[in-house]
Amino acid sequence: MADLGFTPGDRIVITGAASGIGRCAAVRAAELGLAVEAWDLNLEGAESVAAEINDAGGRALARGVDVGDYPAIEQAMQAAHAEGRVRYLVNNAGPPSYLDMSFDEGVRLVLGSVRTATDAWLAGEPGASSEPGAVGAAMCATASVAGTMVGTGSNWYSAAKAGITGYVRHLAAYRTAEARYNAVAPGMVGTPRLAGFTASDLGQDILDRIPLGRVAEPDEIAWAVLFSLSPLASYLNGQVLVVDGGWSITQ
Numbered sequence: 001m002a003d004l005g006f007t008p009g010d011r012i013v014i015t016g017a018a019s020g021i022g023r024c025a026a027v028r029a030a031e032l033g034l035a036v037e038a039w040d041l042n043l044e045g046a047e048s049v050a051a052e053i054n055d056a057g058g059r060a061l062a063r064g065v066d067v068g069d070y071p072a073i074e075q076a077m078q079a080a081h082a083e084g085r086v087r088y089l090v091n092n093a094g095p096p097s098y099l100d101m102s103f104d105e106g107v108r109l110v111l112g113s114v115r116t117a118t119d120a121w122l123a124g125e126p127g128a129s130s131e132p133g134a135v136g137a138a139m140c141a142t143a144s145v146a147g148t149m150v151g152t153g154s155n156w157y158s159a160a161k162a163g164i165t166g167y168v169r170h171l172a173a174y175r176t177a178e179a180r181y182n183a184v185a186p187g188m189v190g191t192p193r194l195a196g197f198t199a200s201d202l203g204q205d206i207l208d209r210i211p212l213g214r215v216a217e218p219d220e221i222a223w224a225v226l227f228s229l230s231p232l233a234s235y236l237n238g239q240v241l242v243v244d245g246g247w248s249i250t251q
């Protein structure tokens with residue numbers, strides 16, 4: 001197993017941890033020695049990933065949290081900090097772009113939730129460090145190439161994902177006394193929400209333009225997220241890591 005320099009037992013909250021990228025991030029974080037809080041709308045799914053981690057000798061607990069419910073986020077974060085300082089936050093939960101939502105509703109859910117969770121997390125004083133290679137508080141948000149390069153059909157999805165990158169830059173410029181902040185922008189990732197899409201004409205057309213010729217494994221995104229949080233990335237702040245197999249450079 002890789003050693004990214006995390007301190008064993010440090011605590012991490014991962015939203016949307018029941019499936020896909022969030023689930024992989026939870027499992028890998030636990031393998032790296034972190035104590036995981038797996039948050040998801042789908043409590044049963046979060047409990048299943050927490051059980052998988054605990055059965056493998058790691059440490060995890062599950063919470064049913066809908067990130068569209070701001071008071072629920074604040075309450076859950078207070079409870080999480082009460083169990084011990086939460087050093088890391090992964091703002092990953094979000095609805096698929098094909099959901100039918102109004103612009104305001106979508107931006108509130110995708111972007112407003114990131115702001116609410118981050119504010120609640122920072123209120124617990126996660127413990128920053130600006131020293132080279134030091135363990136220090138860090139947040140990573142899952143953005144998307146839909147917010148950096150590709151125009152998608154859903155107006156709220158592209159706008160909110162782009163908003164996440166702007167919000168991360170704001171935090172990185174003005175709130176570094178409290179933590180480091182980065183985003184990861186995946187291209188196409190083989191998670192349940194993409195099921196069937198790659199077989200469609202549009203999916204095939206996109207695949208043809210990805211130099212690596214395939215979609216990402218969710219683990220390949222999770223590792224980028226965990227690297228950005230780790231002491232190995234102690235000078236990485238305010239960046240958007242595009243992890244898309246080179247799709248963006250072919251546009």
Ligand SMILES: NC(=O)c1ccc[n+]([C@@H]2O[C@H](COP(=O)([O-])OP(=O)(O)OC[C@H]3O[C@@H](n4cnc5c(N)ncnc54)[C@H](O)[C@@H]3O)[C@@H](O)[C@H]2O)c1
Pocket residue numbers: 015016017018019020021022039040041042045065066067068092093094095096142143144145185186187188189190191192193194218
């Ligand atoms: N799959 C891709 O191709 C892709 C590409 C770019 C960005 N992303 C982003 O990656 C993140 C994770 O997506 P994924 O592909 O792993 O999806 P996924 O559907 O496999 O998992 C998403 C998880 O988030 C949870 N979730 C959804 N809405 C929630 C809410 N309101 N509150 C709490 N939990 C909620 C779901 O229950 C699910 O467990 C999302 O933010 C998505 O926009 C995915």
